[in-house]
Amino acid sequence: MIKGLKIISFLLIVSAVGFLYNVVYKSSHNTYFSNFFIENIRHVLFNINLTSAHKSITPSAGTTTTETPEDILRRGDSIIFLETSDRMHLPSLVLCALESAARVYPDRHVFFFMKGINHTASQDNEEVILRHYPTLSSLNNIHIVPLIMEDIFNSTPLFPWYKKINATKEPHWIHVSADGCRLALIWKYGGIYMDTDIISIYPIPHYDFLAGESNKYSSNGVYGFPAQHNFTWTCMEDFVQNYNGCVTGTG
Incomplete structure (x- = not known):
């Protein structure tokens, strides 16, 4: 039983990897799709860094200032x-x-x-x-x-x-x-x-x-x-x- 579950899990992983390969790599001839995919991933990673930087250099929510x-x-x-x-x-x-x-x-x-x-x-x-x-x-x-x-x-x-x-x-x-x-x-x-x-x-x-x-x-x-x-x-x-x-x- 356990051996059968391991085989099924392995096949599911192989199928998932194959699907990702088809979506990402085989679509590389489509310039719009490739650029969209890459830029969105880059944008997500970029915003993670910016979020932490934003919190460290801007005033906290409770900070008051006399500037109008x-x-x-x-x-x-x-x-x-x-x-x-x-x-x-x-x-x-x-x-x-x-x-x-x-x-x-x-x-x-x-x-x-x-x-x-x-x-x-x-x-x-x-x-x-x-x-x-x-x-x-x-x-x-x-x-x-x-x-x-x-x-x-x-x-x-x-x-x-x-x-x-x-x-x-x-x-x-x-x-x-x-x-x-x-x-x-x-x-x-x-x-x-x-x-x-x-x-x-x-x-x-x-x-x-x-x-x-x-x-x-x-x-x-x-x-x-x-x-x-x-x-x-x-x-x-x-x-x-x-x-x-x-x-x-x-x-």
Whole structure:
């Protein structure tokens, strides 16, 4: 009886090994599958290391600090995300983008500006808001703050444009306002801006950079500059001068 069980166990192990061989190695001609498999394994191992590093260099959950979000932003090395719609139910992709940035940049702060929380009670603090997003609440370097466009555009070339525009008549307001907000925030505070569909795997080794979209154009989905950089100021001036609310991407 025991001998029979040993034989059956051996055959099951051989079958399992054969299955893994077929899945991993015989699919190696499929580049997408191979890269997906390897990158996901690498990502898991990378995040295990980052989790321990994150706990060792960020404040503990009970630590208090006198620094305001504004003070932290003015350090100039934050990662900035935006949500210019009023939605509060965040898709998994957005939550993944925020969490991956917080883990990949454990020594930097991740700010998520949300228009939807402008309408919440002023007494609500970050801890209360973060409780709505359990996957983010354990990360000490994530801050969810109100997106108040008048404050963001103030003292920039975008402010007069914002004051005279009627947002209710703009067909692409969510998108064009996001374009303007990212420029104003990076000009004011510096740091890296990222779209909420960008998943961080490794840190970007530059503080001032653009990402190429083609051989003629750069992307505004991710970029980084120090505060008060001439380039971001010029971009805001160009935004206002060439703005066409009927066409997305012209701001």
